[in-house]
Amino acid sequence: MEFDVVIVGAGPAGLSAACRVMQLAQEQEREITVCVVEKGSEVGAHILSGAVLEPHALEELFPDWKDKGAPLHTAVTEDNFFFYTSEKSAIKLPGFAIPKPTHNDGNYIVSMGNVCRWLAEQAEGLGVEVYPGFAASEVLFNDDGSVRGIATGDMGISASGEQKDSYMPGMELHARYTLFAEGCRGHLGKQLIRHFNLDEGKDPQHYGIGIKEIWEIPAEKHQPGLVVHGLGWPLKESGSSGGAFLYHADNNQVYIGLITDLNYSNPHVSPYEEFQRWKHHPETLKYLEGGSRLSYGARAIAKGGLNSLPRMQFPGGLLIGCDAGTLNAVKIKGNHTAMKSGLLAAEAVVEALASDAPPAQLDSFESKLRDSWLYDELYSTRNFSGFMHKFGFMLGSAMVWIDQTIFGGRMPFTLNDSKPDYAALKPAAECQKISYPKPDNVISFDRLSSVFLSNTNHEEDQPCHLQLTDDAVPLASNLPLFDEPAQRYCPAGVYEIVEDEGGKRFQINAQNCVHCKTCDIKDPTQNIVWTVPEGGGGPNYPAM
Secondary structure (H helix, E strand, C coil): CEEEEEEECCCHHHHHHHHHHHHHHHHCCCCCCEEEEECCCCCCCCCCCCCEECCHHHHHHCCCCCCCCCCCCEECCEEEEEEECCCCCEEECCHHHCCHHHCCCCCEECCHHHHHHHHHHHHHHCCCEEEECCCEEEEEECCCCCEEEEEECCEEECCCCCEEEEEECCCEEEEEEEEECCCCCCHHHHHHHHHCCCCCCCCCCCEEEEEEEEEECCHHHCCCCEEEEEEECCHHHHCCCEEEEEEECCCCEEEEEEEEECCCCCCCCCHHHHHHHHCCCHHHHHHHCCCEEEEEEEEEEECCCHHHCCCCEECCEEECHHHCCCCECCCCECHHHHHHHHHHHHHHHHHHHCCCCCCCCCCHHHHHHHCCHHHHHHHHCCCHHHHHHHHHHHHHHHHHHHHHHHCCCCCCCCCCCCCCHHHHCCCHHHCCCCCCCCCCCCCCCCHHHHHHHCCCECCCCCCCCEEECCCCHHHHHHHHHHCCCHHHHCCCCCEEEEEECCEEEEEECHHHCCCCCHHHHHCCCCCEEECCCCCCCECCCCCC
16 A cells, blocks of 8 residues: 555654644645554554643644644643652652652643544544554565565464464555654664664663553542652662652542653562552552552653654654654653654655655754754753763752753753663662562552453464563573563563473463563563564553
8 A cells, every 4th residue: 555654653643743744735735645553453542641741732733622622621730749758758849849841830631542532533534544453563665775664464373373264464555754653662663773773872762661550539539630740769769760640630530650760770679569569658548548440551651862862764754752762751741742743744744745756864854853842852851861860869859950940951061871771780689679568459459450451452372472582591591690570570460480390481471461662671681572463452541
């Protein structure tokens, strides 16, 4: 199938780009064909974000978004920030002690899944073809080395590699330009970065794993528009960093979660268990008691910022949004920046398509990016990862406050952070073991019951999408040295060490995978490779 533009991923970046291309085409009375492919069973099925949305980019895309019924219903009414000093105590920080960019005046508490569903409706109304349930599994190239498009994965292949009765071959989607908007640690984006050396001269990307639940709480405890963020316990006990959030949305719902930076050094750390502990803190528990858990999910976030941002253009296309890493780590927000990158991409593409011989390389994108507020945001927060990773939680937080509040992000130096997250683990013998409490099944829960709430499902008889470069590596190196951290960093119980008559073996329960990508990021030997399963597989988030 031939299109002018193919977009991989129906998230905020991809859908914003699709909408803007068609808006510009209509304004210029031109015919441009756009296709969006999405690996989730429906648009929004794989979208997971906090989320407090800054509407800046949305207002640029649709100035009349309120009239069009965009699902932004709950404006932020109050901002609270806590430093959790222990499992029982916390200090509420005054507003002046919080870096200016983290304040949420004018923002909205939203379900980004629902926002993306709405964006898809707008895109289709503008003439975009949106295909959910199709996983882009391969990048296609022209003879001159430029990207030609993508191929979707075959359906109906058995675990042994044979064609089943349900077999359907994948499709090739060819385009003048292909935009990759897969989200954090995109499968194809990672390949493109390596293939075109897009990260040459850049810091390695840095990540966090965000684990989120939606709760329905008693009406008398619900405060629509209240935003709570926190740092400190429980992560600081293991020397790890990250932060918690609790957002009061509409319908007596709260969105809660914990982001654990994936540069932690103790292999005994379990981000999932740390989140379960945090829910028992009195400042969290006071809202959850008497409530019920509705949804669960997890997703990695790219938080390296400008210093880790690869070159986003390459012959035949662009990397946009979190596939490149446009999240503003100080604001703890990436949706508005992802959307803006999509808008800039659309402008570059439409300009190029207007020429008689569209150039392979979208060089105009670089200048558009540098002239935009997106670049200004990323530049002003470029030192965040360096401060936090080099100076630790307390001093790093102080440096971030000085940088953002006093200097406005314009300190006269750039602090680099060259150690990849996977290389941060220390040998297990050098680290304190952590004994996590058993779940009470009221506030805290086990992994499998959580995965059940994510509505995760994969066709069982298919090739495993979690591949090992070397099958012997987990037991040969990770187990004795790092006590196989995959069994703890995975928030879905995918990885286990099983002992039977033949001894210990590394077991992969791919059916549980919620597509968070943590294993692909944190595995200390970089032996685990996340690839796309059959389209439509994975979580089915209703409103995350």
